[in-house]
Amino acid sequence: MTAFSLEPARLAWCAELRALAAERLRPLAGKGEPGRVDRALVAELGTLGLLPRLFTSGALDLCLMRESLAHACTEAETALALQGLGAHPVHAHGTPAQRARWLPGVSDGSVVAAFALSEPDAGSDAAALSLTAELAERDAAASGAAPAPAPPDAAPAPASLAAHPEGRSGWRLTGEKCWISNAPDADFYTVFARTTPGAGARGVTAFLVPADRPGLTGSRLDMLSPHPVGTLRFDAVPVTADDVLGEADRGFRVAMDTLNLFRPSVGAFAVGMAQAALDATLAHTARRDAFGGKLKDLQTVAHQVAEMALRTESARLMVYAAATAYDEGAADVPRRSAMAKLLATETAQYVVDRAVQLHGARALQRGHLLEHLYREVRAPRVYEGASEVQRGVIAKELYRNVEDR
Known part of the structure; x- marks a missing residue:
């Protein structure tokens, strides 16, 4: 297999997934409440064996x-993507x-995960996180009780924590995360917090934080999507050393590793x-009567549809190429991932917008496929x-290659 073709088994699997989505998942989704985690839908994804494949x-x-x-x-x-991103x-x-x-609960759909990176003042600039993780006094020492023994497979305490002379045993997280998918309904969060002030990306630690931790609260946002x-x-x-994902002060690597995997899949x-919008447009323009013929017979319409198809296929090929590069451990994954996400998301915006224009007012009616896609495609x-x-990211990677020559 190359990055530019799929073998018959994969093509058949894609067809099967589209059928499952239409027949078993879309009816469930229609019963869900917008803006809320649809646990029945997540559970069905587990039942169908899709979540374990993450x-x-x-x-x-x-x-x-x-x-x-x-x-x-x-x-x-x-729902599938957010389970993967968080877990x-x-x-x-x-x-x-x-x-x-x-992970067993994530895989069977009984546990909902979330990825908590963005903050009110640190969205695109992820290295500027201000959620603070301050070293906390050992609770057991304060009460005079003996500390509980660590589980045999617990992560070793980070050097910055273990070396502390005052017997500190963990951190206290203080601050806010914003625009977090699945919040506040998730069962646990992968949270990125600053453990070393002034260190930029090098001072961030990733923590696994269960939703029932004292002091953790949240609220829903009313979004377009x-x-x-x-x-x-x-x-x-x-939080304690047992909650650290990876190593202390190296959480930015955890975040980037996750995003490098998921950025092509956002594409x-x-x-x-884009394909759904294109398919709807092909069907509509082929049967719609206009100016003594079908809408598709107008050259201006046919050329727009051709452009939609061209851009969709180009984006698809770049997404597949970036994903294949990731699977093969290529050195240029950050650049390819960024290119794939950029081209595909901008393409989808264009294609859905053109589809709405070619459908006319009917596409703006609440409940129409394109009305739904128009709200979904922006985020x-x-x-x-x-x-x-x-x-x-693309420019940085390109110039890095120039400097290395």
């Missing part, structure tokens, strides 16, 4: 899942105890929406790195 499939198969589901049911696609850091960087505690988004507030939320989500150009951030 941890056993490569980047290309993740893209194929997201594209295929998005074509028929964007809600199902988003991938646990799968890739967690301890055996963390993985055993949380119908999927759940909210804020999280941390009022001295306690796949966009391609799925991917912002989240997981806005289009401007992707251009910055």
Whole structure:
């Protein structure tokens, strides 16, 4: 297989996913409440065996899942993607105890995960995080009680913590996260907090924070996109070395590793929406009577449809190429991932907008497929790195290659 073709087995799998999305997932999604986690939908994704594949499939198969589901049911696609985004850091960087505690529930759909990186003043500039993780006094020492023994498979205390002379045992998280998908309904959050002030990206630590930790509260945001988004507030939320994902002060690597995997698949989500809009436009323009013939017979319409198809296929190929590069461990994954997300999300915006224009007023009616896609398609150009951030990543990688020569 190359980056530019799929073997018959994969093509058949994509067709099967589109059928499952239309027949079993879309009816469930229609019963869900916009802006809330649809736990019945998440559970069905687990029953169908799609959630476990988040941890056993490569980047290309993740893209194929997201594209295929998005074509028929964007809600199902988003539910799957958010489970993966929130839980991938646990799968890739967690301890055996963390993985055993949380991943089975994520896989069967009984546990909802979330990825908590963005803040009110640190969205695109992820290295500017201000959620603070301050070292906390050992509770047991304050009460005079003996500390509980650490589990045998617990992560070793980070050097910055273990070396502290005052017997400190953990951190207190204080601050706010904003625009967090699945918040505040998730069961646990992958949270990125500043453990070393003034250190930029080098002073961030990733924590696994269960939703029932004292001091953690949240609220929902009413967004244009119908999927759940909210804020999280941390009022001295306690975390310990057992909650660290990866290593202390190296959490930015956890975040970037996750985003490098999921950015191409955001592009796949966009391609799925673009294809759905293109298919609807082909059907509409082929049967719509206009000016003594069919709408498709007007050259201006036919050329617009051709352009929509051209851009959709170009985006698809770039997404597949980026995912294949990730699976092969290529050195240029950050650049390819950024290019794939940028091209695909901008393409989907164009294609959906053209589709609305060619359908006319009917496409703006609440409940129409294109009305739904029009609301869905805008957000991917912002989240997981806005289009401007992707251009910055691409340029940085290009100039790095020049400097290395």
